[in-house]
Amino acid sequence: MxxxxxxxxxxxxxxxxxxxxxxxxxxxxxxxxxxxxxxxxxxxxxxxxxxxxxxxxxxxxxxxxxxxxxxxxxxxxxxxxxxxxxxxxxxxxxxxxxxxxxxxxxxxxxxxxxxxxxxxxxxxxxxxxxxxxxxxxxxxxxxxxxxxVTDRWRARERLALLNEAGARIGSTLDVTRTAQDMADICVPWLADFTVVDLLSPVLRGEAPSPGTPLGTRLLHRSGRATVAEDRHKARGEVGETVEFPPFSPGARSLADGTSYFCPVLEDEHNDAVAAEPPGAGTGAGLGACSLMLVPVGTRETTLGVATFIRWRPHDPFERDDLLLAEEIAARAAVYIENASQYAREHSTALALQQELLPHMLATHPTLEFASRYLPADAGAGVGGDWFDVIPLSGARVALVVGDVVGHGINAAVSMGRIRTAVRTLADMDLPPEELLAHLDDLLLKFLREEPAREKSRSQAASVLGASCLYLVYDPVLRTCAMARSGHPPPGIVTPDGSVTFPDLPPGPPLGLGGLPFESAEFELADGSVLALYTDGLIESRDRDVDSGLARLRTALSSPGLPLEEQCTAVLDSVLADRGPEDDVALLLARTHALAADQVATWDLPADPAVVTHARALASHCLDQWDLSDAAFNVELIVSELVTNAIRHASGPLRLRLIRHTALICEVYDASSTSPRLHHARTTDEGGRGLFLVAQIAERWGTRYTGEGKIIWAEYDLPTADGSDRTPGGPVQPS
Structure with a gap:
């Protein structure tokens, strides 16, 4: 032919x-x-x-x-x-x-x-x-x-569905989103109705507990898809808790990890094969349908069960359909387990970070506080932003804010270590630039002591790029000394609403070593607001720092607004068109300087005879402050501190009393020698002065100045109602 x-x-x-x-x-x-x-x-x-x-x-x-x-x-x-x-x-x-x-x-x-x-x-x-x-x-x-060519066509369609499942499932680290993606992919090609029910611990990031009796393991409906709502006869919507009846095919599938395959299910009242809310009662059943129950799990653990249903006139399921459903469920299980582990790590890091952040900001009459902490979304993970308010001697207060590079548990742990180190150094009454220098040295030691393990590298990297802003407000002198290490400067809002960002010496990030830190001091009008924040507030991928600072300036220029409302207004304004891409920490503090009648200062000669005169000055001052009941103990503190300065120091002396939450007694001298507390022997004529001060005062210590040092002691005063003082309010999350 x-x-x-x-x-x-x-x-x-x-x-x-x-x-x-x-x-x-x-x-x-x-x-x-x-x-x-x-x-x-x-x-x-x-x-x-x-x-x-x-x-x-x-x-x-x-x-x-x-x-x-x-x-x-x-x-x-x-x-x-x-x-x-x-x-x-x-x-x-x-x-x-x-x-x-x-x-x-x-x-x-x-x-x-x-x-x-x-x-x-x-x-x-x-x-x-x-x-x-x-x-x-x-x-x-x-x-x-x-x-x-039905076999060829179905094989091609199954392969296409598997390819789509591989592309769509696991695109996020969210358990419920992954389960919903699995359900959406299977409807309508594989099934008319699909639900994915996961064990409740999986959604919390916990490992399912094995060995639970059949029918007593609660599931969480995590994904659902159907060709038409009116054909949905299985009860339980996404978000509800469901369970399989005891010894039902679903309960067995959940227990032993095997699939249940029923091409034709004719019984009208066949509730027992589908999971439903506890106590839902007997319903109309699924009707005549074709059913598959496929465990969602890895080789070691069953995480849940997926239910596939076809109603007439669609074809009943075939064995090849069961193999396809099992393959899709196995792929989804890997991503669900990864998402569950991520959720567990994320919740652990968040709990650790929240535990390491201050729960209560100490009440301080010279500063009014308000704060917000806004974690980044789940995709970014928990960061290492933090802030703190630290009472210091002499009625001063330290404000600090910092940021640790990275996210997750390592960032939270590094943040906790840095915050603890800052509090320890702050108790030494160091100037801001010296505190940052010591903190930098501590972090360098930490990096050198870390073992060369892969596990430690991310934590070391987060410490290496940490930033910090540390400032000290003095309500007596109405000054604020501050220094920073790789951190944006604070905002200063004057009582008339003008906002400035002081030009601070930048300072290197922590952990670099070998570079100096410098501080600057500014006078603050009474009623000024200090705004400390982390870079997550002003920086984003689509906005530069100057634009963020401009928005922050506008949001802060609201004189007289309560600080809690101002915190909310700042976040709403600066983050109006975007969510936080990084953690955001915000701390606002309004200054309240001490009045002149709350401070008394006397210059004294370095003469032992002046001790009696100093006691008399203190007693007269206490009478004016209506604190005569405390005269005996305060006179004893003044006597011992002045005597100690005359005997062991040099130069002119200065005595200062401050009426604050406690009565503060300070003695200045020109010596840099450090006093030591020790127990005198029974044959010693002296040496008991500081020991007596430590027994009478609530706290005592030494801080150094450019001209010498200050020995101070705080004596607690009763409140008006005679009750003990308690710390201030809790830190407010956003």
Missing amino acids: SPSDSSAGQSRWSLPLDLTGADAGGKPWREIDWSMAGQFLNRFPVGIAVMSPDLRYLWINDALERIGGVPRAERLGKRLSDVLPGLDTEPIEGRMRKVLETGRAVTDYEYRGRTQADPDREHAYSTSFFRLDDDSGRALGVCYMVLD
Whole structure:
């Protein structure tokens, strides 16, 4: 058989008449009659039909009769739509008309539908069309050949679904989002209705406890997808707690990690196969359906169960569908377990950070506080931002804010270590620049002591890039000394509402070593507001620092606004068009200077005879402050501190009393020697002065100045109602 002349892309095939070949019996091919050709076409395993120009059946072979399920006698003379209503015949007949018009053959045209041969199952078919011409080229009709390619089509669809599952599932580190992605992918191709129920501990980031009896393990509906809400008959929405009845297929699947497969479930009241809220009662069941229960878990742990349902008239599930569902569930389980572990680490880091942050800011009459801490989202993780308020001697207060590079547990641990170190150094009454220098040295020692382990590198990196701002407010002198290490400067808001960001010496980030820190001192008007913050407030990927500072300046320029309201206003204004990309810490403090009648200062000569005079000055001052009841103990403190300074120091002396939450007694001298507390022997004539001071005073200590040192002691005063003082209010989260 060879092609004849063709034109316009058309071709005809003819059988040569001069063939001399013979069949196996020696009969020449040219003597084979058309009856043999008819037998060949009828027995050919591919369905074949010949259609007239008006697309009516002229002839079909046996294979097509079997494929369609319609007898030959019922097809002949009829159109495709007349005999196969389960197919969408309009596109198929459209292809035939185009073949009749153009003469161009169409191959491998695929479509799906149902035939009388298998009305309960959808099949896929591949069909080729070509035109039949007579010797003159006139179209006699269309011949089509059809193959059932259902297995090939389903395999291709399953592979495509697996590829989609691999691309979509696990795109986030959120457990419920991952479960919902799994449900969305499976509907509508694999199932009409899919729910993913996970054990409640998984959502909390905890490992499921093995060995729990069947039916007593609560699940959390984490994902749900359906083709139509009115077909959703299984109870329990996303977010609800559900459970399988004891010894039900779902409970067994959850317990032993095996799947349950039921292609046809006819029982009307079949609640026992689906998870539902506890105590929901007996409902109408799922109805006639096809059901699969597939455990969602890894090789070691079952995390939950996925339920797949198909309702009629859709095809029942096949074993290949079960294999596909198990593969998707296994892939999802890996990402769900990762997300659960991340949630566990995130909650641990957040709890650790919240524990390490100050829970209560100490009440201080000279400073009014308000604070906010806003964690970054789950994707970014918990950072290492922190702040603190530290009471110092002499009615002074230290404000500190810092930021540790990175996120997670390592950042939280590093933050806690740095905050503890700052509090320890602050108790030494160091100037801001010296405190940062000592802190830098401590971090360098920490880095050198860390073992060379991969586990420690992230923590070391977070410490290496830490920043800090430390300032000390003196309510007596109305000054504020501050220094910073790689941290943005504070905002200073004057009582009239003007906002400045002082030009502080920048200072290197902590952990670099070898570079100096410098401080600056500013006078503050009474009623000024200090704004300390971390860079997460003013920096973002789509906004520069200057823009963030401009927004912060505008938000702070609200004189007289209560600090709690101002904290909220700052966050709402600066973060108005974005969420925090990094943790945000904000601390606002309004200054209240001590009045002149709360401080008394006397210059004294370094003469032992002046001790009596100093006691008298202190007693007279206490009478004016209506604190005569404390005169005996305070006179003793003054006497011992002044005597100690005269005996062991040099230069002029200065005595200062401050009426604050406690009565503060300070003695200045020009010596840099450090006093020591020790127990005097019974034969010693002296040496008991500081021991007596330590017994009478609530606290005592020494701080150094540029000219010498100050020995101070605090004596507690009763409150107006005689009750003890308690710390101030809790730190406010955003």
